[in-house]
């Protein structure tokens with residue numbers, strides 16, 4: 001049931017609700033799962049008197065969740081599970097998020113809110129392109145569409161030609177996708193002479209992979225739409241934890257369901273608002289698998305806890321800069337692939353794909369290559385400019401190598417931006 005008043009609560013009221021829900025969550029873990037409770041240091045729920053006391057609790061990591069495969073941290077009986085989603089287990093055991101009936105309701109609620117924040121209503125036609133399978137994206141967008149009563153096209157991943165055909169013929173107004181998929185759609189549209197301006201598409205809701213402001217601008221111009229950046233992960237119950245609103249001044253995270261902390265990834269110290277660090281999430285309303293102080297790996301900062309221009313009072317964090325484990329160190333310089341992308345996409349000739357290849361030469365020194373797809377060659381001055389910006393803003397000295405658009409291998413699933421052979 002959609003309740004807009006929950007999104008405009010006073011901060012004081014919101015924090016009171018968070019505290020009581022946090023106490024309830026810890027009580028439930030204490031009662032239902034001794035292993036999990038032990039991991040929390042068996043802190044008494046009575047010792048959590050303020051939100052600041054959350055800092056007394058240890059962090060939960062992805063490794064902890066993997067070690068608990070499949071359900072060892074679950075806080076309900078298996079008979080109460082209704083369904084599950086699973087994070088891609090590219091390395092090690094996967095993470096499973098089981099859902100109770102109430103968890104599905106919670107998911108519907110937050111996804112419905114996300115659609116509303118992105119100006120989507122029951123009048124819209126939503127094309128859902130993330131897969132309907134173990135990753136959480138497809139089902140999240142589906143539950144949200146049901147919550148707001150919108151018509152949706154559950155096409156799922158791939159089949160790009162069919163996507164374009166249905167988008168046009170079924171008059172989709174909203175596209176939901178993994179954030180690099182719109183580029184694939186645009187690429188195929190170009191080959192097919194398909195014009196997005198002849199469709200009814202007006203809104204894009206994208207997430208799951210880091211996408212820079214430059215990439216966003218390119219998608220918005222290419223498709224003639226307004227885009228919204230949605231966040232959420234399997235470990236916290238799936239997509240829909242937050243989204244940027246029409247004001248586009250930070251991503252709101254639904255604070256009646258989640259507590260947000262930003263920490264120094266090295267020391268674990270909680271940082272002041274505005275300082276950049278790793279986002280840590282505590283779920284307040286998840287039944288089957290509540291997560292306490294989960295280290296998400298996403299790098300961001302708190303933009304504001306004040307009321308937004310849209311009227312919502314829930315916290316806003318910056319668009320993600322990357323993941324803590326995406327950070328590269330080359331010859332002592334720390335940087336994120338997103339910083340390189342930002343510079344590359346300033347040049348219209350650059351297509352969207354690029355690869356950073358790190359290696360060692362025979363003498364053991366680190367080497368870096370940057371291979372960039374282009375639609376047409378860059379002038380000498382442009383290349384010089386690109387090199388200067390990479391050196392000045394990112395701190396790396398590299399001669400970019402250019403290949404034709406489409407020449408970099410494109411494996412299915414997430415884009416491969418970094419190859420580290422060191």
Ligand SMILES: [Zn+2]
Nearest residue numbers: 245247308310
């Ligand atoms: Zn807002």
